Amino acid sequence: MDEVALGAMLASTLRVATPLILCALAGTLSERSGVIDLGLEGKMLLSAFAAAAVGVASGSLLLALGAAVAIGVSLSMLHGYACVSHRGDQVVLGMAITMTAAGLTVVLGIAWFKMGGQTPPLPDAVRLGPLLPGLAEAVQGIPFVGPVLGLGLLGHDGFVYATLALVAGVWWLLYRTRFGLRLRAAGENPAMVDAAGVSVLKMRYAALGLNGVLAALAGSYLVLALTPSFIPNMTAGRGYMALAAMIFGKWHPVGAMAACLLFGFLEAAAIRLQGVVLPGIGAVPVQAIQALPYLLTVILLAGFIGRALAPKALGTPYIKER
Amino acid sequence: MSAPVELPRWMDLGLLPAINLALALLVSAVVLVIVGHDPVQVLGLLVKGAFGSKAGLSYTLYYATTFVFTGLAVAVAFHGGLFNIGGEGQAMLGGLGAALAALAFAAQLPAWLMLPLMVLAAMAFGLAWAAVPAALQAWRGSHIVITTIMFNFLAAALLGYLLVDLLKEPGNMAPETRAFGDSARMPGMHELLGWLGLDWPKTPLNLSVGLALLAAVGVWLVLFKSQPGYALRAVGFSPEAARYAGIAPRMQIMRSMMLSGALAGLVAINELAGVQGRLLAEFVAGAGFAGIAVALIGRNHPTGIVLAALLFGALYQGGAELSFEIPGFSREMVFTLQGLIVLFAGAMAQVMAPTLARVHRALRRTPAGAGAAHG
Numbered sequence: 012m013d014e015v016a017l018g019a020m021l022a023s024t025l026r027v028a029t030p031l032i033l034c035a036l037a038g039t040l041s042e043r044s045g046v047i048d049l050g051l052e053g054k055m056l057l058s059a060f061a062a063a064a065v066g067v068a069s070g071s072l073l074l075a076l077g078a079a080v081a082i083g084v085s086l087s088m089l090h091g092y093a094c095v096s097h098r099g100d101q102v103v104l105g106m107a108i109t110m111t112a113a114g115l116t117v118v119l120g121i122a123w124f125k126m127g128g129q130t131p132p133l134p135d136a137v138r139l140g141p142l143l144p145g146l147a148e149a150v151q152g153i154p155f156v157g158p159v160l161g162l163g164l165l166g167h168d169g170f171v172y173a174t175l176a177l178v179a180g181v182w183w184l185l186y187r188t189r190f191g192l193r194l195r196a197a198g199e200n201p202a203m204v205d206a207a208g209v210s211v212l213k214m215r216y217a218a219l220g221l222n223g224v225l226a227a228l229a230g231s232y233l234v235l236a237l238t239p240s241f242i243p244n245m246t247a248g249r250g251y252m253a254l255a256a257m258i259f260g261k262w263h264p265v266g267a268m269a270a271c272l273l274f275g276f277l278e279a280a281a282i283r284l285q286g287v288v289l290p291g292i293g294a295v296p297v298q299a300i301q302a303l304p305y306l307l308t309v310i311l312l313a314g315f316i317g318r319a320l321a322p323k324a325l326g327t328p329y330i331k332e333r
Numbered sequence: 334m335s336a337p338v339e340l341p342r343w344m345d346l347g348l349l350p351a352i353n354l355a356l357a358l359l360v361s362a363v364v365l366v367i368v369g370h371d372p373v374q375v376l377g378l379l380v381k382g383a384f385g386s387k388a389g390l391s392y393t394l395y396y397a398t399t400f401v402f403t404g405l406a407v408a409v410a411f412h413g414g415l416f417n418i419g420g421e422g423q424a425m426l427g428g429l430g431a432a433l434a435a436l437a438f439a440a441q442l443p444a445w446l447m448l449p450l451m452v453l454a455a456m457a458f459g460l461a462w463a464a465v466p467a468a469l470q471a472w473r474g475s476h477i478v479i480t481t482i483m484f485n486f487l488a489a490a491l492l493g494y495l496l497v498d499l500l501k502e503p504g505n506m507a508p509e510t511r512a513f514g515d516s517a518r519m520p521g522m523h524e525l526l527g528w529l530g531l532d533w534p535k536t537p538l539n540l541s542v543g544l545a546l547l548a549a550v551g552v553w554l555v556l557f558k559s560q561p562g563y564a565l566r567a568v569g570f571s572p573e574a575a576r577y578a579g580i581a582p583r584m585q586i587m588r589s590m591m592l593s594g595a596l597a598g599l600v601a602i603n604e605l606a607g608v609q610g611r612l613l614a615e616f617v618a619g620a621g622f623a624g625i626a627v628a629l630i631g632r633n634h635p636t637g638i639v640l641a642a643l644l645f646g647a648l649y650q651g652g653a654e655l656s657f658e659i660p661g662f663s664r665e666m667v668f669t670l671q672g673l674i675v676l677f678a679g680a681m682a683q684v685m686a687p688t689l690a691r692v693h694r695a696l697r698r699t700p701a702g703a704g705a706a707h708g
């Protein structure tokens with residue numbers, strides 16, 4: 012593989028991985044506090060729609076992002092109201108959000124834009140462009156490392172770099188702050204958090220709030236950078252893949268990021284390997300590469316490659332009186 | 334709102350689901366108003382489309398047949414204390430099983446042998462696909478919700494690969510197999526009634542509807558009238574207590590998931606043997622997820638599930654009809670309602686319960702004076 016192909020591969024891996032990482036971070040935060048989030052797919056989809064609809068209507072990137080975050084956080088607060096306050100089934104709530112989002116986005120899309128559920132293409136002012144176009148151009152000429160740096164690493168929009176920074180941010184929040192310690196404790200041993208005089212409910216709501224923001228960013232990246240308009244069901248299972256990455260990364264932000272990069276690489280490779288005959292192996296079925304993230308996650312969950320240890324209180328609502 | 338709320342049986346089984354369903358309908362009505370439709374007109378046309386004609390009624394029953402299978406699948410797993418989100422993938426594998434059986438033997442076997450063989454193959458493949466996550470849960474402690482989700486994606490990838498690369502009919506661009514052949518066709522309801530001399534329009538409704546009722550009765554007998562079913566429910570109710578009673582939880586996990594997968598596999602009989610006559614990639618089309626909503630509304634009881642499946646069948650048929658009748662109405666409104674039903678009847682089922690309990694206590698206190706406040 013030459014440098015240009017390597018650079019292009021690196022670039023598409025990062026682009027594909029960015030929404031996955033944001034979404035996996037969202038999952039990590041809520042699950043670390045003890046709340047299962049199967050609604051990531053739906054939260055992403057509805058926020059993507061919100062970003063697209065508001066972006067088209069207003070022509071403002073800030074308003075589009077604001078609308079997406081507002082939707083993401085509202086869905087997370089619904090999550091909290093049903094599952095944290097009223098101890099509803101967290102798995103069922105996630106399914107409910109995902110199913111409702113899949114229907115609602117199309118109903119509203121058809122009613123408002125009359126394009127079969129799509130939105131019109133977003134104006135250029137709303138879409139994300141390369142953050143450092145000059146620098147990316149400048150390094151292109153350097154032999155060997157030029158294409159890798161210019162195409163693969165420096166030619167991205169600000170979201171990609173912000174996402175990598177957010178991984179560090181979430182790690183710092185979870186492992187270096189008092190808030191993070193309490194949040195993780197709420198997912199491991201909520202009774203102890205309660206005994207220490209900290210509200211388990213508040214910790215879980217806080218985690219869900221951040222979860223909503225991150226899931227909304229993941230969703231809006233789809234319409235602001237990856238495709239020019241909203242398309243029905245455009246998340247296409249990314250929420251579940253992010254969930255798989257979070258498990259694969261053992262509920263740790265850096266591990267989740269590594270898993271997302273691996274999954275992103277596999278997706279980029281699947282597109283590249285379509286119809287290519289490898290010496291000795293023959294044509295690799297694209298479906299096999301696409302199925303690999305799910306297969307790897309199942310194998311990990313089965314404990315055949317290391318042990319995936321979920322937060323101990325994951326999925327159990329906290330009842331104060333016990 | 335601290336301890337779980339105790340409600341009288343009729344409230345718990347009748348009133349609470351009705352209220353939750355009403356809430357879901359109310360929110361849907363708000364969405365309809367937002368997108369500029371008249372909810373009353375929509376409801377009227379929906380009922381007319383679903384029940385107003387022989388053809389409409391047939392379509393309703395045809396959709397309901399599929400939902401009985403997936404609803405029962407979710408319920409059986411639930412009684413064993415497991416949440417099977419993998420109905421979608423298990424149904425896909427059921428389709429693969431039925432298709433392989435039909436492609437191999439339909440030319441040689443008569444229908445009275447071929448159809449039972451397809452039913453068995455569909456059940457066996459669905460069962461096997463559910464058995465893997467079940468075994469991983471039972472022996473390796475892998476969370477069944479996550480593994481069944483992963484198995485849905487694996488099933489889609491497997492089916493996609495097989496259809497595109499191996500089973501596709503040569504010369505056909507679409508990823509689907511060749512037609513199964515006549516002996517692998519479930520007789521349509523119009524044919525069955527035609528033999529009796531009754532005139533019925535040609536619709537997708539087929540003999541599978543009988544299979545669905547049989548499955549519902551069978552599940553009821555197994556779960557509530559048999560010793561193995563009792564053991565299964567005991568584990569679902571309290572794994573620790575069941576262990577004390579000498580019931581091995583692992584076997585129960587296997588049994589409930591395998592039965593669940595086999596039921597989901599039967600979707601293929603209604604959709605492929607009954608309607609398509611060949612295997613295609615997207616034949617499940619979300620029925621596995623709809624089964625969750627059906628089981629929730631039906632309170633995981635076979636009778637409730639049959640009724641809930643009828644409700645959803647009517648919604649699907651009515652929704653399809655509406656998209657012809659009202660310009661700008663999209664069928665996805667039905668999926669929205671389905672999601673809202675899962676929200677209100679599933680995740681937020683207990684939100685209304687404390688209020689209901691308070692109302693109930695207040696009502697009982699008023700006529701009896703003081704004292705009789707149980708509950």
